[in-house]
Amino acid sequence: MRGKAIHYGWIIVALGFLSVLGAHGFGRFAYSLVLRDMKLSLDLTYAQMGDIASANFIGYLALATIGGALASKYGSRRVISISAMVMGVTMILTGLSRSYFEVLVLRFLTGLGNGSTYLPSMALPSIWFALKYRGRATGYVSAGIGVGFALAGVLVPPILALYAPEGWRYVWFYLGSALIAISIVDLIFLRNRPEDLGLKPVGFEESTLSPSPSSSSSLRWGLVYKSKEVWFVGLVYFMYGFSYIIYVTFFAAYLEDVFGWSKALASSLWFMVGILSIFSGVIWGWVSDVLGRKYGMCLAYLVLASSYLLFAIALPPYGLYVSALVFGLTAWSIPTVAVVAAADYVSSELRSAAAGFVTFFFGVGQVLGPKVAGHVIDVIGFPPAFIIATLASLVGAFGSLLLKKPRKG
Structure with a gap:
């Protein structure tokens, strides 16, 4: 007797996982590990390094905002594969x-590719899965962030050591090549919708799913941009973008400059965060499916706030470790839940667009976070920057409680 065939939706989840791994794990978070080496090699200040990070997020913001809409109109397969290729090429050029100025421009361009790779990838489960499974499926995709995060912690330090003092250049060469490989895999195997293969979404039930329009010409973009609920999800999501990026951007530099940690020790803690964060999206996606989006987001924000506060005050002897542990287990909770929450408020053909719209707010937060923190660090030090992140996360927790319950669909 033959076993039941695997629904192609799970292949889509695997491809989304791989794309997110490259886009965020390699294209974004590796920057924290090479930040200090780039700073010394190019004779820059922390304010300038913060500005470079902000330029990357401006690029991310520019295309994440419309990336979902582009995916809805032109197809996720085309948008994701082209965008991953752009990331790979610009990362190599960064090296x-x-x-x-060159780094500033190239990190901006990498951000463009990041925005239109990550967002449509995260929105794929909202197209391929029924409502009751979306949180968990999106959590599996977001696990790619943690795997990429952890892999960066393993791969970057030996590359830096092998090619010192210019090892940071080779980091970008190798990771950029990986993005190019991922773009080719996406082009070959990704499919835009279940209907393209004659399938229904995973968990499809006639009574709970509304029919989707048969063509892209019938898309009604105004339903996304006029939705008060989607706007509010975006405002709440802003607080995550502003706060978490301060933590991850200056994580290694804080440990090395303030506490005198070696690069290897700082990278090992980074690796631990990455390993733990692999499970964060799955855990919090499940929590949001069970408790509801608003309670799941509120709880996640409170846990993240405790992580930032512990990092700022660094209580001996284990405060830094506990902070990293707590952050790792909650790292990608908000992106997982926020994207699903926005998608819950609109019909299936507009879910990528809704996810892209709320990511605009997330992106604004990411632009402002490193810029504010970099200047704060240059003037009064690292801890106040992490206190600012703590306060922003608490605001996000309060805002989450005001989210409305979506209709089934």
Whole structure:
């Protein structure tokens, strides 16, 4: 007797996982591990390094905002594969850069590719899965962030050591090549909708799913941009973008500059965060399916706030470790729940667009976070920057409680 065939939706989840791994794990979070080496090699300040991070997030913001809409109109397969290729090429070029301005421009361009790779990838489960499974499926995709995060912690330090003092350049060469490989895999195997293969979404039930329009010409974008609920999800999501990026951008530099940690020790803690964060999206996606989006987001924000506060005050002897542990287990909770929450308020053909719209607010937070924190660190030090992140996360927790319950669909 033949076993039941695997629904292609799970292949889509695996491809989304791989794309998110490259886009965020390699394209974004590796920057924290090479930040100090780039700073010394190019003779830059922390304010300038913060500005470079902000340029990357401006690029991310520019295309994440419309990336979902582009995926809805032109197809996730085309948008994700092209965007991953752009990331790969610009990361390699970053390794060849010789000045602050060159790095600034190239990190901006990498951010463009990041925005239109990550967001449509995270929105794939909302297209391929019924409502009751979306949180968990999106959690599996977001686990790619943690795996990429952890892999960066393993791969980057030996590359830096092997090619010192210019090892950071080779980091971008290798990771950029990986993004190019991922773009090719996406182009070959990704499919836009279950209907393209004659399938229904995973968990499909006639009584709970509304029919979707047969063509993209019938898309009604105004239903996304006029939705008060989607707007509010975006405002809540802003607080995560602003707060978490302060933590991850200056994580290694804080440990090395303030506490005198070696690069290897700082990277090992980074690796631990990455390993733990693999499960964060799955855990919190499940929590949001059980408790509801608003309670899941509120709880996640409170846990994240405790992590930032512990990092700021660094209580001996284990405060830094506990902070990393708590952050790792909650790291990608808000992106998982926020994308699903926004998608819950609209019909299936507009879910990528809704996810892209709320990511605009997330992106604004990411632009402002490193810029504010970099200047704060140059003037008064690291701890106040992490206190600012704590306060922003608490605001996000309060805002989450005001989210409305979506209709079934």
